[in-house]
Amino acid sequence: MELTFGQYELVYNAFSLGIAAFLAATLFFWLGLSQVSDKYKMAVVVTGLVTFIAGYHYLRMFDSWGDAYTAVDGVVTSTGVAFNVAYRYVDWFLTVPLLLIELILVMSLTRSETVRKAILLGGAAALMIALGYPGEVSGGIDSTRLLWGALSMIPFLYIVYTLFIGLSESIARQHENVRGLLNTARWILVLSWSFYPVVYFAPFVMSLDGGQAQTVIEVGYTVADLVAKVVFGVIIFMIAVRKSQNEK
Amino acid sequence: MELTFGQYELVYNAFSLGIAAFLAATLFFWLGLSQVSDKYKMAVVVTGLVTFIAGYHYLRMFDSWGDAYTAVDGVVTSTGVAFNVAYRYVDWFLTVPLLLIELILVMSLTRSETVRKAILLGGAAALMIALGYPGEVSGGIDSTRLLWGALSMIPFLYIVYTLFIGLSESIARQHENVRGLLNTARWILVLSWSFYPVVYFAPFVMSLDGGQAQTVIEVGYTVADLVAKVVFGVIIFMIAVRKSQNEK
Ligand SMILES: CC1=C(/C=C/C(C)=C/C=C/C(C)=C/C=O)C(C)(C)CCC1
Numbered sequence: 103m104e105l106t107f108g109q110y111e112l113v114y115n116a117f118s119l120g121i122a123a124f125l126a127a128t129l130f131f132w133l134g135l136s137q138v139s140d141k142y143k144m145a146v147v148v149t150g151l152v153t154f155i156a157g158y159h160y161l162r163m164f165d166s167w168g169d170a171y172t173a174v175d176g177v178v179t180s181t182g183v184a185f186n187v188a189y190r191y192v193d194w195f196l197t198v199p200l201l202l203i204e205l206i207l208v209m210s211l212t213r214s215e216t217v218r219k220a221i222l223l224g225g226a227a228a229l230m231i232a233l234g235y236p237g238e239v240s241g242g243i244d245s246t247r248l249l250w251g252a253l254s255m256i257p258f259l260y261i262v263y264t265l266f267i268g269l270s271e272s273i274a275r276q277h278e279n280v281r282g283l284l285n286t287a288r289w290i291l292v293l294s295w296s297f298y299p300v301v302y303f304a305p306f307v308m309s310l311d312g313g314q315a316q317t318v319i320e321v322g323y324t325v326a327d328l329v330a331k332v333v334f335g336v337i338i339f340m341i342a343v344r345k346s347q348n349e350k
Numbered sequence: 351m352e353l354t355f356g357q358y359e360l361v362y363n364a365f366s367l368g369i370a371a372f373l374a375a376t377l378f379f380w381l382g383l384s385q386v387s388d389k390y391k392m393a394v395v396v397t398g399l400v401t402f403i404a405g406y407h408y409l410r411m412f413d414s415w416g417d418a419y420t421a422v423d424g425v426v427t428s429t430g431v432a433f434n435v436a437y438r439y440v441d442w443f444l445t446v447p448l449l450l451i452e453l454i455l456v457m458s459l460t461r462s463e464t465v466r467k468a469i470l471l472g473g474a475a476a477l478m479i480a481l482g483y484p485g486e487v488s489g490g491i492d493s494t495r496l497l498w499g500a501l502s503m504i505p506f507l508y509i510v511y512t513l514f515i516g517l518s519e520s521i522a523r524q525h526e527n528v529r530g531l532l533n534t535a536r537w538i539l540v541l542s543w544s545f546y547p548v549v550y551f552a553p554f555v556m557s558l559d560g561g562q563a564q565t566v567i568e569v570g571y572t573v574a575d576l577v578a579k580v581v582f583g584v585i586i587f588m589i590a591v592r593k594s595q596n597e598k
């Protein structure tokens with residue numbers, strides 16, 4: 103894999119920004135716990151878990167990136183140690199179910215509906231990530247990537263569709279001063295989740311290869327993660343604060 | 351880039367002082383959270399986030415400085431690994447919007463005014479930093495630096511002017527026992543923020559180059575960061591404590 107110095111630095115700095123943003127967001131959520139009532143504490147704790155786990159994985163990716171390349175006098179050479187793509191997938195494997203739980207908790211469904219939704223959506227999410235992984239590690243921008251990506255799109259579409267409809271129905275049942283926020287949450291969710299497959303398939307559309315493809319993928323997923331976990335988390339936090347005030 | 355041993359050590363020690371001061375300030379703010387009422391908790395949490403994020407970036411800058419040079423027997427040689435200037439800009443990119451939020455929260459504006467101000471000022475701040483960055487990384491003390499710096503001054507002047515006027519108006523509306531503190535906050539803000547462009551342009555005014563220029567820039571920004579984040583944060587914390595007492 104050949105990387106220019108600019109590409110190497112861009113990915114490095116994106117990972118570093120991720121570490122700072124995820125760890126700061128975690129502290130923001132947890133320090134704000136006293137502002138929400140008991141009923142919503144779990145949603146806020148879980149919101150912080152998502153960013154905490156991401157912070158950990160970005161620290162590992164940062165180090166792995168540093169181990170994979172050396173940049174001396176502006177020339178980047180690969181050390182032969184592979185950059186570990188799996189950190190990202192392990193991160194998703196843990197955080198996507200948590201994000202779903204976070205969302206379900208804040209929708210205040212009945213208990214049986216909560217359990218049913220959690221199992222169906224959680225299973226679909228695990229499948230989506232498991233199917234995307236072989237395409238991602240294969241490394242090339244070729245038919246292997248295309249095939250696994252296409253398979254992963256099936257559970258993905260099921261999840262996004264179910265959440266979008268589920269959230270729409272739940273919005274109607276909520277106090278009007280949180281409807282706007284729930285609607286924002288719904289759109290951030292759909293847009294940020296859709297950005298992942300866009301990034302995955304971008305090298306095909308833009309005919310990129312090698313270092314360019316890798317840079318677009320790593321920076322793209324980082325942007326998607328920041329929106330899906332931090333921006334989305336802040337909205338969830340605000341919903342929890344407002345609902346706590348309503349119910350006081 | 352040639353650095354004398356004294357310059358090398360000065361920058362190293364400035365970064366180390368930064369790490370200690372930012373992390374200590376973070377703990378000071380967060381340990382003091384129980385002293386402010388719910389209404390001001392978010393302002394104090396955010397004040398601590400600013401110093402937390404700065405602490406992280408100073409740790410990275412400290413390491414990057416160590417990787418970029420070796421100092422043996424009082425002779426400093428460059429290793430060929432570039433000192434990563436981007437950490438500072440990523441730090442500003444995250445902390446400047448948070449500082450603005452901190453300030454807006456403590457001014458207790460109406461919700462719509464808060465959102466409007468946050469968007470306008472946040473956008474201007476992002477632009478200011480994005481325009482300064484190409485000038486800073488170009489490395490030279492030349493017309494590239496001058497041009498980008500001049501462009502960055504436009505959003506900068508807009509922000510400082512808006513905040514100064516906004517704070518003046520808000521001061522009149524506040525209880526008299528916090529007016530003095532708000533006035534101090536206003537002046538610390540204007541002076542510390544103005545110190546950044548002063549540092550940026552200093553090598554031109556003082557006709558410095560190479561190691562001298564780099565030392566003045568790194569130490570200068572560190573001093574500016576300490577005042578803009580720690581000293582300013584302490585004032586914000588005191589305002590929050592006093593307002594909480596007033597409203598009890
Ligand atoms: C559809 C699709 C994908 C979807 C990934 C998604 C949707 C990931 C979401 C991650 C989140 C939300 C993390 C936040 O914590 C893959 C695996 C890239 C492979 C290509 C097809």
Ligand SMILES: CC1=C(/C=C/C(C)=C/C=C/C(C)=C/C=O)C(C)(C)CCC1
Binds near residue numbers: 445
């Ligand atoms: C005007 C100007 C600049 C202004 C920088 C400022 C004002 C940074 C403020 C940072 C703060 C307040 C950080 C605290 O967390 C640059 C980018 C140096 C480039 C030259 C022109």
